[in-house]
Amino acid sequence: MNDLLGIMLVTLIIWAGLFAYVYRVDRKVRRLEMEDL
Amino acid sequence: MGTVLRWVLFVWMAVIIWAAFYYAPAASGFQGQSSRIVFFHVPTAWVATLAFLVSCIASIRYLRSRDPKEDIRASVAGALGLTFAILATVTGSIFARIMWGSYWNWDPRETSITFLLLIYAAYFALRAAIADPERRATMSAVYAILAFVTVPFLVFVVPRIYWSLHPDTIINTQGRIKMDSRMFQVLMGSLVGFTGVFSWLYSLECRVEGIRRRRQHEVL
Numbered sequence: 631m632n633d634l635l636g637i638m639l640v641t642l643i644i645w646a647g648l649f650a651y652v653y654r655v656d657r658k659v660r661r662l663e664m665e666d667l
Numbered sequence: 668m669g670t671v672l673r674w675v676l677f678v679w680m681a682v683i684i685w686a687a688f689y690y691a692p693a694a695s696g697f698q699g700q701s702s703r704i705v706f707f708h709v710p711t712a713w714v715a716t717l718a719f720l721v722s723c724i725a726s727i728r729y730l731r732s733r734d735p736k737e738d739i740r741a742s743v744a745g746a747l748g749l750t751f752a753i754l755a756t757v758t759g760s761i762f763a764r765i766m767w768g769s770y771w772n773w774d775p776r777e778t779s780i781t782f783l784l785l786i787y788a789a790y791f792a793l794r795a796a797i798a799d800p801e802r803r804a805t806m807s808a809v810y811a812i813l814a815f816v817t818v819p820f821l822v823f824v825v826p827r828i829y830w831s832l833h834p835d836t837i838i839n840t841q842g843r844i845k846m847d848s849r850m851f852q853v854l855m856g857s858l859v860g861f862t863g864v865f866s867w868l869y870s871l872e873c874r875v876e877g878i879r880r881r882r883q884h885e886v887l
Contacts, residue, residue, distance in 0.1 A: 634700060638688040641707075645684060649677050652871065656673075659874050666881060 668867045676867065680860045683853065691853040694846075697834075701765040706853055708758040710861035711751045716822055718748030718865060719787070723815035726808035735880070736873075738804035741811055742794060743872040747865060749787045756780050775829040779821040786814050 668676075687706035694702035722744035729737035759777070760770045771777060793810055797803035826833060846854070 634688050638684060641684050641688075642681060645680055646677075649680075652868065653673065655875075656668075656867075656871055659871060659878065662878050663874065666878065 668870060672863075673867065676860065676863045679856070679863070683857045683860050686853045686856065691850045692847055694850065698765050701762055702850075704758050704762045705850070706857045708755060708762065709854060710857045711758060712755040712822070713858055714861050714865045715748045715751035715755055716818060717862065718744045718751060718869070719815055719818050721869070722748060722811050726811040729804060729808045730812075733801075735800070735804065736877070738808065739873055739876045739880070741808060743869060743876060745787060745790055745811060747869055747872065749784065749791070751865070752780065752784055752787065756784065774833060776826045776833045779825045783818065783821045786817060790814055 683706070687703055691703070691706070693700050694705075722741045725737045725740035725744060728734070729741060756777075759780070763772060763774075763777075764770045790807060790810055794803055794807050797806055
């Protein structure tokens with residue numbers, strides 16, 4: 631595996647992790663907003 | 668942001684990441700593959716500037732309407748602006764290490780971003796120092812407007828009038844775009860993607876802060 635592929639995979643993993651985290655927070659916030667209604 | 672749009676953003680950014688490494692060529696005149704950092708460095712700097720602008724607009728609107736929602740918008744945009752400015756500094760520093768052998772050179776770009784980071788860090792110090800919510804909102808709105816006045820100078824003017832190690836900006840001093848077409852496509856795609864990420868984080872943070880304040884108000 632060359633360096634470029636390695637850096638690309640790490641960047642993709644960071645993006646996927648960030649997306650999953652924000653997505654989860656978004657769902658939780660939606661639930662809290664429903665509770666507040 | 669709707670569910671479909673969120674997944675579109677996920678795929679879009681994944682494609683941009685692939686394109687940044689495999690579709691766009693490495694620019695000539697740069698050490699190895701170091702030029703590829705432009706696809707992440709420029710969008711983070713762009714989002715930081717956009718966020719500071721949003722913070723300034725929300726602050727003006729707060730002073731006119733005294734609506735607490737505008738204060739939330741201003742502080743959230745300021746926090747995101749500061750975060751993205753730090754990311755732009757880190758990516759720029761990595762590039763500096765590869766190209767010039769040192770993470771920090773006190774280049775005009777690096778000096779101006781340091782000032783910008785300090786100015787916006789002071790915004791949050793100010794917010795933390797005032798207990799009364801209304802007074803805090805008013806004082807920080809005035810500060811955010813004054814802080815934004817420095818942004819065009821520190822981001823666009825200062826780095827262009829002094830000699831700098833920094834590569835030519837995308838639109839150079841002659842007002843022309845000097846970049847390979849495939850690199851330009853990826854950069855534009857990345858700018859769109861990062862703007863999407865910012866708008867998602869911004870709306871989410873505003874909602875979180877709204878819930879927090881509502882609940883705090885109920886407790887009091």
